[in-house]
Amino acid sequence: MSMLPSILLLSGSLRAGSSNEAVLRTAQVLASPQVRTVMYDGLAALPHFNPDDDADPLPVPVAALRAAIAEATAILICTPEYAGTLPGSFKNLLDWTVGGTEICDKPVAFVNAAAPGRGEGAAATLRTVLGYTGADIVEPACTRIPVERRMIGADGVITDPTAREQLGDVLGLLAEFHAPAAKPDEA
Numbered sequence: 022m023s024m025l026p027s028i029l030l031l032s033g034s035l036r037a038g039s040s041n042e043a044v045l046r047t048a049q050v051l052a053s054p055q056v057r058t059v060m061y062d063g064l065a066a067l068p069h070f071n072p073d074d075d076a077d078p079l080p081v082p083v084a085a086l087r088a089a090i091a092e093a094t095a096i097l098i099c100t101p102e103y104a105g106t107l108p109g110s111f112k113n114l115l116d117w118t119v120g121g122t123e124i125c126d127k128p129v130a131f132v133n134a135a136a137p138g139r140g141e142g143a144a145a146t147l148r149t150v151l152g153y154t155g156a157d158i159v160e161p162a163c164t165r166i167p168v169e170r171r172m173i174g175a176d177g178v179i180t181d182p183t184a185r186e187q188l189g190d191v192l193g194l195l196a197e198f199h200a201p202a203a204k205p206d207e208a
Contacts, residue, residue, distance in 0.1 A: 027057040028195060029093035033100020033111030033143070035065055038177065040134045040168040041099040044188065047179040048097060051189045056196050061089055070116035083117050090123040095195050096156070098131040102143035107150070115150045125155035128198045130162030130191060137167060162194035 030045040049058045066082040074080055079087065090096065100111050107115070118124045131147055133140040144163075151158055166188060172181040179185055 025055060025057040026094040026196065027059055027092065028052065028192070029089055029096045030058055030060045031096060031098045031100075031111075031114070032061070032064065033098065033108050033114075035108075035110055038173075039101065040170070040173065041101055043168060043173045043177055043179055044099040044132050044134050044166065045097065046177050047185060047188055048192055050178055051185060052192055053196060056192070059089065059093065061086070063089075064110055064114055067110075067114055067117060070113050072120070075117070075120040086114065086117060087121045087123050090118065090121075090127065093127070095128040095130075095159075095198065096124070097162075097191070097195060098129065098147065099134055100131070100143055100147065102135060102140045105142035106146045107143050112146070112150070115147075115154065118154050119150075122155075124151075126157050128159050128195060129156040130159045130195045132163075132188070132191060133165040134168040135165070136169075137165070140165070159195055159198045162191045162198065164191060166191075 032042045032045050034041040052058045063082050063085055068080050133144050166184050172179050174180045
């Protein structure tokens with residue numbers, strides 16, 4: 022297990038080549054060498070949330086999700102908006118986190134990659150659900166970085182320098198927020 026702080030990257034999109042995944046792939050490229058990023062890829066495998074199944078032993082995909090959250094020192098989310106709210110599959114992921122304590126007090130930020138005037142319903146719902154999970158929302162790191170198709174290279178990474186700079190700032194804020202504070206006797 023790595024001793025580096027890690028940021029778990031959660032995409033709310035199941036679509037191949039989505040702009041939300043491009044944001045997170047770019048975050049992997051831009052992350053400081055002192056921070057490890059981990060892309061979660063189990064969204065499609067999660068069973069529908071059923072409170073009766075939220076008990077030991079957890080379904081294997083749910084146990085893997087909770088383990089990934091527990092291992093991370095912070096979380097970065099990028100999700101689209103469907104029908105004015107979170108995509109059902111991503112809301113399902115979040116529903117599976119409510120019964121656990123892994124996300125409680127964990128620094129979390131999110132990037133809205135939608136065009137201006139869009140994505141606010143998803144952001145509002147995300148904020149509400151994260152409140153129920155006890156996540157520690159890092160407000161200065163929550164931002165909008167509109168991503169258009171022309172801004173994404175063939176490798177699926179954002180090429181636009183302004184968007185990359187903004188995303189670098191988000192990573193810096195999130196990394197700074199979850200950096201361990203010095204103990205009084207170590208100062």
